[in-house]
Amino acid sequence: NAGVMQNPRHLVRRRGQEARLRCSPMKGHSHVYWYRQLPEEGLKFMVYLQKENIIDESGMPKERFSAEFPKEGPSILRIQQVVRGDSAAYFCASSPEGGRYTGELFFGEGSRLTVL
Amino acid sequence: DQQVKQNSPSLSVQEGRISILNCDYTNSMFDYFLWYKKYPAEGPTFLISISSIKDKNEDGRFTVFLNKSAKHLSLHIVPSQPGDSAVYFCAASDHSGGSNYKLTFGKGTLLTVNP
Numbered sequence: 001n002a003g004v005m006q007n008p009r010h011l012v013r014r015r016g017q018e019a020r021l022r023c024s025p026m027k028g029h030s031h032v033y034w035y036r037q038l039p040e041e042g043l044k045f046m047v048y049l050q051k052e053n054i055i056d057e058s059g060m061p062k063e064r065f066s067a068e069f070p071k072e073g074p075s076i077l078r079i080q081q082v083v084r085g086d087s088a089a090y091f092c093a094s095s096p097e098g099g100r101y102t103g104e105l106f107f108g109e110g111s112r113l114t115v116l
Numbered sequence: 117d118q119q120v121k122q123n124s125p126s127l128s129v130q131e132g133r134i135s136i137l138n139c140d141y142t143n144s145m146f147d148y149f150l151w152y153k154k155y156p157a158e159g160p161t162f163l164i165s166i167s168s169i170k171d172k173n174e175d176g177r178f179t180v181f182l183n184k185s186a187k188h189l190s191l192h193i194v195p196s197q198p199g200d201s202a203v204y205f206c207a208a209s210d211h212s213g214g215s216n217y218k219l220t221f222g223k224g225t226l227l228t229v230n231p
Contacts, residue, residue, distance in 0.1 A: 042221030107159035
C-alpha cells in the first residue's frame with residue numbers, strides 16, 4: 001500500500017496519559033500535515049512539517065501538543081496529559097511539494113483517539 | 117467562526133438523479149476550493165477543485181460551480197450512483213497568502229443515494 005499510513009487506527013487513553021500518533025507519508029512525499037476532526041465538526045489544520053522542520057504550527061494547541069518529522073521514520077503527533085476534549089479523529093496528509101503547491105493533499109485513514 | 121459552511125447535514129437522492137451539494141464561505145481571501153469525499157472509517161479523498169479565476173470545473177459526473185459574488189459553490193453529481201453515498205466536505209484555501217496547504221473545511225454533508 002503506497003498510501004499515507006497512520007497508526008494506531010484506534011487508541012484509548014485515560015486522562016493524564018500520553019498519546020502518540022504516527023504517520024508515514026506516501027512514497028516520494030516529504031511534506032506532512034496533521035488535521036484534527038472533533039465530533040460533528042470539519043477537519044481543522046494543526047501543523048505542517050517537512051523533514052526535521054516545523055513549517056507552520058499555527059493550528060496546534062499551545063500546550064500539551066507537539067509534532068515532529070525526523071530525518072528517519074514517521075511523523076509523530078504527541079499529546080501529553082490527555083483530556084476528554086482531545087477525543088477526536090486525527091488525520092495525517094502528505095504532498096510531494098510544499099510552498100505554493102496547488103495539488104491535492106493525500107489523507108491517511110486517520111487515528112481515532114478516545115480519552116476515558 | 118465558521119468560514120466554510122455546509123448548511124445541509126444530509127441529502128438523500130434517488131439513483132440516476134442529480135445530487136447538488138452546497139457550500140458557502142465568508143473569507144474573501146479564499147481563492148481555491150476543493151471537494152473531498154469520505155467513506156466511514158477512511159480518510160478524505162480528493163474529488164475535484166476549482167480556482168477562483170474560473171466559475172466551473174467538470175470531471176466526468178462531477179461538476180463544481182463557483183459564484184464568487186455570492187461566495188457560494190456547489191457540487192453537482194449526475195447521474196448519482198449508490199457508490200457515491202459518503203460524506204462530502206467542502207474546503208477552501210488562500211493561495212495568495214502562500215498557505216495553500218492550510219485547508220479550511222466545512223462540517224460535511226452526508227449524501228445517501230438510494231437504489
